[in-house]
Amino acid sequence: xxxxxxxxxxxxSQLYFTVEDHMKQAFRDGIPSLSHRSxxxxxxxxxxxxxxxxxxxVPSSYHIYFTGSATEIWERAIENxxxxxxxxxxxxxxxxxxxxxxxxxxxxxxxxEVSAGEGxxxxxxxxxxxxxxxxxxxxxxxxxxxxxxxxxxxxxxHPKALLVVDAVSSLPYPDFDYSKLDSVFFSVQKGFGxxxxxxxxxxxxxxxxxxxxxxxxxxxxxxxxxxxxxHAHSLKNQTPETPNVLGIYxxxxxxxxxxxxxxxKIRKETEYKSFLLYNTLNKHPHLKxxxxxxxxxSRTVIVVESGERTEKITTSLIEKGxxxxxxxxxxxxxxxxxxxxxxxxxxxxxxxxxxxxxM
Amino acid sequence: xxxxxxxxxxxxSQLYFTVEDHMKQAFRDGIPSLSHRSxxxxxxxxxxxxxxxxxxxVPSSYHIYFTGSATEIWERAIENxxxxxxxxxxxxxxxxxxxxxxxxxxxxxxxxEVSAGEGxxxxxxxxxxxxxxxxxxxxxxxxxxxxxxxxxxxxxxHPKALLVVDAVSSLPYPDFDYSKLDSVFFSVQKGFGxxxxxxxxxxxxxxxxxxxxxxxxxxxxxxxxxxxxxHAHSLKNQTPETPNVLGIYxxxxxxxxxxxxxxxKIRKETEYKSFLLYNTLNKHPHLKxxxxxxxxxSRTVIVVESGERTEKITTSLIEKGxxxxxxxxxxxxxxxxxxxxxxxxxxxxxxxxxxxxxM
Numbered sequence: 001x002x003x004x005x006x007x008x009x010x011x012x013s014q015l016y017f018t019v020e021d022h023m024k025q026a027f028r029d030g031i032p033s034l035s036h037r038s039x040x041x042x043x044x045x046x047x048x049x050x051x052x053x054x055x056x057x058v059p060s061s062y063h064i065y066f067t068g069s070a071t072e073i074w075e076r077a078i079e080n081x082x083x084x085x086x087x088x089x090x091x092x093x094x095x096x097x098x099x100x101x102x103x104x105x106x107x108x109x110x111x112x113e114v115s116a117g118e119g120x121x122x123x124x125x126x127x128x129x130x131x132x133x134x135x136x137x138x139x140x141x142x143x144x145x146x147x148x149x150x151x152x153x154x155x156x157x158h159p160k161a162l163l164v165v166d167a168v169s170s171l172p173y174p175d176f177d178y179s180k181l182d183s184v185f186f187s188v189q190k191g192f193g194x195x196x197x198x199x200x201x202x203x204x205x206x207x208x209x210x211x212x213x214x215x216x217x218x219x220x221x222x223x224x225x226x227x228x229x230x231h232a233h234s235l236k237n238q239t240p241e242t243p244n245v246l247g248i249y250x251x252x253x254x255x256x257x258x259x260x261x262x263x264x265k266i267r268k269e270t271e272y273k274s275f276l277l278y279n280t281l282n283k284h285p286h287l288k289x290x291x292x293x294x295x296x297x298s299r300t301v302i303v304v305e306s307g308e309r310t311e312k313i314t315t316s317l318i319e320k321g322x323x324x325x326x327x328x329x330x331x332x333x334x335x336x337x338x339x340x341x342x343x344x345x346x347x348x349x350x351x352x353x354x355x356x357x358x359m
Numbered sequence: 360x361x362x363x364x365x366x367x368x369x370x371x372s373q374l375y376f377t378v379e380d381h382m383k384q385a386f387r388d389g390i391p392s393l394s395h396r397s398x399x400x401x402x403x404x405x406x407x408x409x410x411x412x413x414x415x416x417v418p419s420s421y422h423i424y425f426t427g428s429a430t431e432i433w434e435r436a437i438e439n440x441x442x443x444x445x446x447x448x449x450x451x452x453x454x455x456x457x458x459x460x461x462x463x464x465x466x467x468x469x470x471x472e473v474s475a476g477e478g479x480x481x482x483x484x485x486x487x488x489x490x491x492x493x494x495x496x497x498x499x500x501x502x503x504x505x506x507x508x509x510x511x512x513x514x515x516x517h518p519k520a521l522l523v524v525d526a527v528s529s530l531p532y533p534d535f536d537y538s539k540l541d542s543v544f545f546s547v548q549k550g551f552g553x554x555x556x557x558x559x560x561x562x563x564x565x566x567x568x569x570x571x572x573x574x575x576x577x578x579x580x581x582x583x584x585x586x587x588x589x590h591a592h593s594l595k596n597q598t599p600e601t602p603n604v605l606g607i608y609x610x611x612x613x614x615x616x617x618x619x620x621x622x623x624k625i626r627k628e629t630e631y632k633s634f635l636l637y638n639t640l641n642k643h644p645h646l647k648x649x650x651x652x653x654x655x656x657s658r659t660v661i662v663v664e665s666g667e668r669t670e671k672i673t674t675s676l677i678e679k680g681x682x683x684x685x686x687x688x689x690x691x692x693x694x695x696x697x698x699x700x701x702x703x704x705x706x707x708x709x710x711x712x713x714x715x716x717x718m
Contacts (some may be wrong), residue, residue, distance in 0.1 A: 012392045012601065020386050027379050032554035033371045068427030068556075071600035075582045101582040188600060195391035197427075197556055197603030223434045223460040241430035242371065244556030244603060354561060 006348045009325035010140050010169055010305045010339040011303045016193030017343055022253040031249045042237035049251030055255050055263050059178055065230040066243055067199040070187035078102045080211040080227045081162050087130035092116050092139035116142040119296035126158050133161045140171035141328035143303030144296045152180040170300050173270045183207050188251055193343040196248035266342045273340050273349040274299040280353040290335055304336045313359055320355055365707045368684035369499050369660045369698040375552030381612040390608045401596035407611035414614050414622050418537055424589040425602055426558040429527045429546035437461045439570040439586045440521050451498035453473050472526055474502040478655035484515050492520045497529035500687035502662030503655045511539040529659050532629045542566050542580040547610055557606035617625035625701045632699050632708040633658040639712040648696055663695045672718055679714050
């Protein structure tokens with residue numbers, strides 16, 4: 001079976017280039033059948049958490065937990081952090097799904113929605129009753145990324161609400177100031193280049209306190225994966241359930257590789273590669289960035305308006321060993337998406353832009 | 360790093376002997392970064408479900424879904440199948456946890472509890488209000504397994520309640536008559552010998568109808584992993600969230616290997632191996648089965664009362680390349696547990712009993 005050598009789909013994306021070697025080492029060390037109540041697992045858990053803390057510059061006032069997926073975190077965040085009402089900035093399919101999950105769980109979910117490809121104005125109204133403000137840092141469906149200052153501004157204007165940031169397809173790129181947010185989460189199959197099946201949920205003490213408060217009021221906050229349970233187990237470097245041990249091991253291993261390379265270099269390279277592609281698009285006779293406003297153009301998921309040439313470009317790139325991502329949902333026929341994650345080398349992007357320039 | 364060649368811990372247990380080769384093939388075929396919305400994934404999903412159906416003899420009236428863990432299924436079963444009250448047969452730590460989760464989720468959970476190591480009498484009372492009866496087929500903590508006729512009898516006596524069977528540490532051994540049950544679930548790191556991080560939930564139409572009914576009444580049944588959502592996606596051979604794709608691939612691959620060997624042979628071999636160990640324990644001067652009543656002695660998790668010799672036996676077995684499982688919780692100091700799963704060869708058990716006989 002053959003498949004392209006470079007996979008630009010925005011998730012699951014191309015594996016980080018060290019994953020296969022780490023998997024071999026895992027089998028040599030018995031990790032796939034390791035007990036999650038063993039000392040050896042506790043070290044794997046601690047290595048992953050401490051590595052993430054260092055790579056992403058997460059302060060000690062934040063806690064880091066593991067779930068099955070980022071989709072699960074949408075649900076757990078609503079269950080644990082919202083008694084009555086949540087407010088959502090919606091500008092694409094994923095931010096919309098977070099909003100829908102809140103409604104499904106019986107909360108009063110309200111939203112401010114703009115069209116796909118657009119950002120938000122600073123002056124939008126947030127209901128004063130909102131206990132949680134949900135912000136999607138990077139909309140994987142449309143390639144819109146929100147500027148960090150815009151996100152921090154929400155916390156300043158609405159200090160009582162918990163500000164929860166979906167960073168699924170942006171981390172490890174953004175250099176968040178976590179003191180200006182209350183919770184950040186992601187899944188490992190995008191920027192971290194790992195096999196799917198693991199979500200990472202980071203919360204501050206205010207989130208823990210809110211969950212405890214809902215519990216004290218007799219509200220259901222879920223069982224094994226509620227915040228107090230995740231927290232109590234994390235203090236022992238353990239998880240409430242038998243987790244994806246191999247996934248946690250691989251995450252810790254890749255984070256350690258990324259630290260050797262350095263977070264700073266990853267950020268600079270991400271910016272350079274995205275510059276290459278946007279620059280090519282801006283000069284291209286037939287292609288253009290789907291996101292018009294430069295302030296909102298994502299560095300990590302670049303969406304291209306490719307119109308009726310979409311199919312031809314896809315075929316041509318695949319012939320050259322590059323797999324572009326389809327446009328999301330209904331945009332499949334006229335857009336292409338390109339992930340720009342740490343595993344995508346500068347050489348990959350140089351080859352990509354050379355190829356696009358001649359199309 | 361060295362570790363014993365034969366791992367008898369009851370979960371995560373020794374890998375099925377083909378797993379490492381399947382993992383290598385997965386990397387060659389690009390499975391670790393495969394999109395869960397691709398045709399190739401749909402085939403992997405269908406292969407796993409159809410293989411399980413054939414191996415376990417699951418009728419077409421049952422549906423098969425994937426979750427992150429069996430712990431998650433405890434929660435989802437309560438959320439989706441119980442409006443007011445559930446009833447639990449409790450005889451160890453895992454059956455007790457299922458009961459506790461129901462209470463945590465705000466249901467009226469009642470139980471009939473016996474001491475660890477004991478089974479149940481046929482004449483126990485079930486509240487007529489119970490919407491769900493939770494039965495743990497095989498208590499991993501104590502090595503008690505409930506006879507199938509005993510379980511079926513519940514369904515006969517309480518036809519209105521949904522009978523949900525935790526078969527985490529017994530499948531693929533038991534040859535269930537699924538028409539006499541409403542739901543069965545397990546996780547893959549025990550009898551299937553796979554890396555942890557995947558639960559398998561099998562339900563009949565009555566379970567689906569119950570979830571729909573709760574939804575129509577405005578009850579919260581969770582979001583992405585509620586039964587209607589799992590079901591709608593499974594009809595497309597998909598999952599609601601980005602799942603553990605690699606886990607589903609490995610499950611399908613191992614199930615296919617087991618089918619080649621045959622479910623019948625797996626069952627016969629399981630019985631032969633358990634006979635070897637119980638026979639040795641019954642004749643042993645210092646060791647005995649923890650479960651006294653032969654009707655309740657598990658074939659798949661055999662718990663040994665090893666008293667003050669526990670530590671010495673453990674050391675001696677490890678020297679011979681065999682890792683016994685510790686007794687569960689407080690029993691760690693005076694019991695040992697031995698998993699008897701399809702990956703454990705007859706030769707492993709012959710070596711184990713030869714070694715125990717000389718202790």
